[in-house]
Amino acid sequence: MTALVLIDVQKGLQETSFYGTERNNLDAEKNCGKLLRFFRTKSLPVFHVKHNSSNIDSPLYPNKMGNDFHPEVRPLISEPVFEKNVNSAFIGTNLEANLKAKHITDVVIAGLTIEHCISTSVRMASNLGFNVILVSDATAAFDKIGYDGNAYSAEVIFHSELANLKDEFATIMDTDTLLGKLELNI
Template sequence: MTHSALLNIDVQRSFEQKDFWQQDDLPAFSQALIRLIDGCQTRDIPVIDVFHVNPDGVFSLDSGLVTPMAFLTHQPQHVVHKHVHNSLTESGLDAWLRERGITHLIIAGMRTEQCCETTARVASDLGYTVTFVTEATLTFPMTHASGVTLSAADIKLRTELVLADRFATIADVDGALAELDHAV
């Protein structure tokens, strides 16, 4: 795992403008993500900020909101823009990682079940080893067409269930950092 990188996916101000935005889980998420970023940077693991960009609306570059959320103060080693749910297929990130011999991706960011989970699945299919740090992901309750609402915790649990032992190793921040320490 010495050839690792942290993908910090879609932690951007655009989300704060959406009608589903909630602050409930933000304090725990921000603390976990900061610990993960700091831990990776202390270990010389590159941190890549990934931003979702759409042609219009709050995810457009013209909106001025495709910038890190206020709690983030790190300097990423690389920044990419994506236009699809996964971070790898059209952003140039896959080539950037391969040029540097990176074979292990640590995934964190927003939304757990969308861009984070999709990136984990695609990364696995592309041959990367993946560590999914659920503690350092954020999502929001969603209501199914049947009327059943899943809480953010339910969605995270479901994501862990479908990724574990197939697409990724599931870890908390301490576990992900310990994994890096044992790889040296």
């Protein structure tokens, strides 16, 4: 069975001023919403993961508006929410146990950001034995300054992460390709 795992699709990850950089793929949340609507329509399982930052200055700090889910992906009462304060959706949560209890073998992962919680969670899901599909246009990256002081654009970070995860940890697909394949297999 296939499930959707939406990770950290929260308002605060649109606050680029906090991160001091530019973000690519401003349609990531819209595509996460498109995935969510499809999974709901087909009565497929959906799991939400929310990051609660321990940094009081972070927009993802609990009780700040940025900690709220993005309007495109607000969970229904019937959809489980797992709260975390580290990069992995599986550390300190019972996400793995819940997926296995529902006999989930394949996970579709989408959310923010690819260089942090998405990459970590994709790698961990794969290492835990799940077949992982990462939805490329339903995630995004921020610009980074490297260890060498060089600036790397969000696009370079984004595509590097996708290249690192491809095949070894996940199958990479865009939203429309994935939804077309799922439609044929349901």
